[in-house]
Amino acid sequence: MKDLEGKGLTETPTRPTRICILGLGNLMRTDDAVGMLTTRLLEADPRLPSDVTVIEGGTLGLDLLGRIDDTTHLLVLDAVDFGAVPGTPMRCAGEDVAKLPTSKSVHLMGLSDLINVMRLMDLPEIEMVLLGVQPDNTEWGTELTPAVAAVQQDLVEATLRQIARWSDEGSGRESKAVAALAGA
Amino acid sequence: MARVVIDPVTRIEGHLRIEVEVEGSRVTDAWSSGTMFRGIEKILRGRDPREAWIWAQRICGVCTTVHAIASVRAVEDAIGVEVPENATLVRNIIAGTQNVQDHIIHFYHLHALDWVDVTLALKADPAKTSALAQSLSDWPKSSTTYFKAVQDRVKTLVASGQLSLFSSGDWGHPAYKLPPEVNLLAVAHYLEALELQREFIRIHAVLGGKNPHPQTFLVGGMATGMDGNEPNAALNQPTVDLMQDLVKNAKTFVDQVYLPDVVAIAGFYKEWFEYGQGIGNYMAYGDYTTGSIHDPSGFMFPRGVLLGRDLSKVLPLDPGQVAEFVTHSWYTYAEGDQVSKHPAQGETSPKYTGPAPPYDFLHTDDKYSWVKSPRYDGKAMEVGPLARTLIAYASGREQVKTLVDGTLAKLNLPLTALFSTMGRIAARALEASIMVDELSVWVAKLDDNMAHGDVKIHNGEKWNPDSWPKSCAGFGLHEAPRGSLGHWVEIEDKKIANYQAVVPSTWNAGPRDASGQRGAYEASLQGTPIADPSRPLEVLRTVHSFDPCLACAVHVVSADGMLYGRKSLVI
Numbered sequence: 001m002k003d004l005e006g007k008g009l010t011e012t013p014t015r016p017t018r019i020c021i022l023g024l025g026n027l028m029r030t031d032d033a034v035g036m037l038t039t040r041l042l043e044a045d046p047r048l049p050s051d052v053t054v055i056e057g058g059t060l061g062l063d064l065l066g067r068i069d070d071t072t073h074l075l076v077l078d079a080v081d082f083g084a085v086p087g088t089p090m091r092c093a094g095e096d097v098a099k100l101p102t103s104k105s106v107h108l109m110g111l112s113d114l115i116n117v118m119r120l121m122d123l124p125e126i127e128m129v130l131l132g133v134q135p136d137n138t139e140w141g142t143e144l145t146p147a148v149a150a151v152q153q154d155l156v157e158a159t160l161r162q163i164a165r166w167s168d169e170g171s172g173r174e175s176k177a178v179a180a181l182a183g184a
Numbered sequence: 185m186a187r188v189v190i191d192p193v194t195r196i197e198g199h200l201r202i203e204v205e206v207e208g209s210r211v212t213d214a215w216s217s218g219t220m221f222r223g224i225e226k227i228l229r230g231r232d233p234r235e236a237w238i239w240a241q242r243i244c245g246v247c248t249t250v251h252a253i254a255s256v257r258a259v260e261d262a263i264g265v266e267v268p269e270n271a272t273l274v275r276n277i278i279a280g281t282q283n284v285q286d287h288i289i290h291f292y293h294l295h296a297l298d299w300v301d302v303t304l305a306l307k308a309d310p311a312k313t314s315a316l317a318q319s320l321s322d323w324p325k326s327s328t329t330y331f332k333a334v335q336d337r338v339k340t341l342v343a344s345g346q347l348s349l350f351s352s353g354d355w356g357h358p359a360y361k362l363p364p365e366v367n368l369l370a371v372a373h374y375l376e377a378l379e380l381q382r383e384f385i386r387i388h389a390v391l392g393g394k395n396p397h398p399q400t401f402l403v404g405g406m407a408t409g410m411d412g413n414e415p416n417a418a419l420n421q422p423t424v425d426l427m428q429d430l431v432k433n434a435k436t437f438v439d440q441v442y443l444p445d446v447v448a449i450a451g452f453y454k455e456w457f458e459y460g461q462g463i464g465n466y467m468a469y470g471d472y473t474t475g476s477i478h479d480p481s482g483f484m485f486p487r488g489v490l491l492g493r494d495l496s497k498v499l500p501l502d503p504g505q506v507a508e509f510v511t512h513s514w515y516t517y518a519e520g521d522q523v524s525k526h527p528a529q530g531e532t533s534p535k536y537t538g539p540a541p542p543y544d545f546l547h548t549d550d551k552y553s554w555v556k557s558p559r560y561d562g563k564a565m566e567v568g569p570l571a572r573t574l575i576a577y578a579s580g581r582e583q584v585k586t587l588v589d590g591t592l593a594k595l596n597l598p599l600t601a602l603f604s605t606m607g608r609i610a611a612r613a614l615e616a617s618i619m620v621d622e623l624s625v626w627v628a629k630l631d632d633n634m635a636h637g638d639v640k641i642h643n644g645e646k647w648n649p650d651s652w653p654k655s656c657a658g659f660g661l662h663e664a665p666r667g668s669l670g671h672w673v674e675i676e677d678k679k680i681a682n683y684q685a686v687v688p689s690t691w692n693a694g695p696r697d698a699s700g701q702r703g704a705y706e707a708s709l710q711g712t713p714i715a716d717p718s719r720p721l722e723v724l725r726t727v728h729s730f731d732p733c734l735a736c737a738v739h740v741v742s743a744d745g746m747l748y749g750r751k752s753l754v755i
Contacts, residue, residue: 028227028242056395058242062293063285063396066382067389120337121375142227 015124017170019163020053020071022064024078031086031135031148035077038155047160049167064114073127073166075159079148080132087147089154092130127166131158200693200732202705203546204723206714211723214702214709215548216693218555225532228683233259233675234403234647236683240671241397248397249282249388250664251685254671257477257660259403262675264656265646266476270638271405273630274391274419276472277427278398279662280623281387284434286665287569287616288442290731291609292370292377298725299449300370301360302350306339308368316365320448323440325376334372354721361452370449373441380437384430390423405642412634424631431627435620438613446613447594450606457597460605460726462708463564464493466571467691469501469670471663472622474629484622485572485663486579489560493603495578501560503659506670506686509557512550512695514538522698524559527672528657530684557694557703558686566704567667567691568730573611574602587614605708608729649678664688666731692730705730 023039025032036056043054053071057064068074076097080090098115115128133155136145144152201217228236237255241248253275260267267275310331317326341350362370391408392398400407400418411417450457470480470487480487488498507524510517514536517523525531537551546552559565576584577599591610592599601607633639646652657674667688674682694703705727712722 026242028224028239053394056397058248058397060248060396062289062378062381063248063385065378066385067396069382116341117378120341121378122337140227 015072017073017166018053018071019049019051019073019075019166020055020068021159021163022055022057022068022074022076024057024059024076026059028140028142030137030139030141030143031133031145032079032138033142034079034133034135034144034148034152034155037144038077038152038159041152041156042159045156045160049163052163062114062117065117068114068126069118069123071126072124072170074129075162076128076130077155077159078130078132079135079138080130082132082134084134085147086134086136086145087151088134089151089158090130090132090134091158092132094128097128097130129162131155131162200727201546202709202723202727203548204709204712204720206717209714211709211712211714214706215546215552216555216695216703216705217546217553218689218693224685225530225683228680231680232649232678233262233673233680234649236673236680237401237403240685249278249392250662250669251671252398252401253279254660254662254664254669254685255673256401256403257662258658258671258673259660259675260658261660262656262658262673263403263646263652265404265643267405268640268643269474270410270630270633270641271643272474272477273626273633274400274406274408274641276474276626277623277630278388278391279664280472280619280626281384283619283665284438284616284623285381285385286731287612288377288381288437290612290665291442291446292374294731295609295728296370296374296449297350298721298728299360299453300362300367300374301355301357302338302367302371303342303355304360304362304364305367305371306335306342308335308364310335310368313365313368313372316448317369320444321440323436323444325372331368331372334375335368337375338371354719357719357721358715359721359725362449363452366448366452370445373445376437376441380434384434387427387430390418390427393418402642404644404647408641410630410634410639410641412639419630419634421631424627424634427627428624431620431623435617435624438616438620443591443613443617446610447591450610451595453606454595454597456606456725457595457601457604459712459722460608460708460729461603462704463566463702464491464603465560465563465565466490466574467501467560467565467567467668468572468575468663469503469661469668470575471661474626477661486576486581488575488579489565490571490574490578491563493600495574495599498575498578503661503670505561507559507562508686508690509559509697510551511557511698513553513556514551515556524562524698527670527684527686528659528674530672530682532684553695555690555694556686557697558691559697559701564694564697564701564703564707565691566708567688568608568611569615569665569667570602570608570611571667572663573614583618584614587617605726605729612731652678655681667691689730689732693732705732 021039021042023035025035027033027036039054039056042048055067082090133148133151136147202214204211204214224240228239236259237252240255241252311328313331314326314328388398392400408419409417410419412420414420467489468485468487470483470485472484473482475482487501489501490498507526509524511521514534516533516535517525517531538546573584573588577588591614592601602611655676659670659672662669668691669688670686672684673680692704696702708726709723712726714720714722
């Protein structure tokens, strides 16, 4: 684990850890809604630490700036078309999120722009992880397809694991999230 | 003769495709095609009308609030309920904030790069930029050091190879005319506008809840908690003070940055006060009152129609005269495709008859768009900030007249210059200035009501569906940032039986009607100069002046169908 590398002992963190989960997608375009619907599952999940912010970002881009700029760690949930079998999950982190081609997602144009805009504005960097699923269908509709619905719980678990890891880095061994997940 | 095609690349808010025919170096004809089918009407059928707004606000991925407002108004009209003054004020503040926010984002982040060459900003002398900025307004961020720092940040971004937001510009195009210093000034303000908008939109967090899509609308009023002494209420003394501060900052920005920038940039592009004239008919449903929404006499944006650019006569508007054609749209009507239908009797029966993709051209003689063609009293109309400004001016609104006349005087231009591409841009900035003043009045009024113990924000008389007639129908109108928006609802046995939305971009982006009248985009592109057909920047300037909430890519095809150039422009 990273905190075993000893860095945390000498470097004083300038900002307290603030974790945010951002769901993206259009609720009316079938599998495109997977990120949004998963944030709702997370909000209802008692294991989610109360200090984690959950935002339904919908299809907004720059309007999200004011909602995430005090965040230190951002976990994005979205449908990502990366040419895999429908329902295949994917994970993308750090600089790779900023570099994702815009055509790969319905919304990432806004997201990668957001990252670059924050750099231009000299705002503090946000550690970012994208958890995505290959959609099957993004036409008009309000129900996920079976292939995508089947991985929703996996997304929830992966999100909680990532949050536990971040909380752990931020507050050493006192992490509420890790304690909450101990039995999971 | 060549045909230039502008085609979509993303699905964020919808697709727009423009085909223009070019002869010599001018556009001779244009066709506008919305290539996304909006399925909202079908999704709403059978649902509880009280939750229609939750779905309706997802019609557009960017304008979160405008459809929520039109939707609750439509249902309130159908079941017959008036909302308390506080709810009207809160809705005005939410919508007015959206209006100012959208206008700023449009100018700096969606449209500026059609006029501003970022690469030239790197060549600017920061000292000269500073002198220019100080000659334009009292805005404090105007030192040489400041502009040098901005220039360095942009240099770093360009050097990293990740142009990102700036990758869409057509750098080096001969139609860019600004001196390097103006380019640098605009780029600095592009970044400052981002700072402003991320603060300003916090008003929505106060009034609409923690999520970007407001959660506090209710049929009959709002669910925003009001209590001056309650620390947890959405509306109390600290949040009212916060909103006043945010409005004040926005006002300073609009008056000292946005408006002066529009005037400065427009001064270098005066010919664009002649191009892009369009239909010359303007329509506004009107909106923003502190009284009843059923009394247009109290509207801040007056209701009315102007025909043939005649500002001497504002005609009254009757919402019953709105009707949509599908003659050139991929739908059918039971009565045949030559008739038009009022939205209350609206029908959405999709039937695609266009070419199978991939294709070079649409069948523009036949059906060629997913957008219907709305008409008012049989006539094509332009809607939006320019329409509203002209109607307010022609209605004799003093504040609007003073602002319009003063701005045109600075540019030494006549009133008729407003009928143009640059006129749309100027009208948007003038409207933001008027709206930001009014926002502060509404917040003060809310504060005053709270101080007098008036905290009623919801009228629950008709909340119970048992109190509704077995069948009823209504409509809700709103002046959204992009123009006149209408929702029509029909309720049967407490459920939605039919739902139709006629959005601003339908009025402006719609195709020809049964008699061949062009839509607003189509008409405005006639005569547009094209310096280089492989890079039709000028077409984008006029289309973008309408603030289409659409994303476009451009590729150019010669008249014989042979592809000779392709370029993506993601806006």
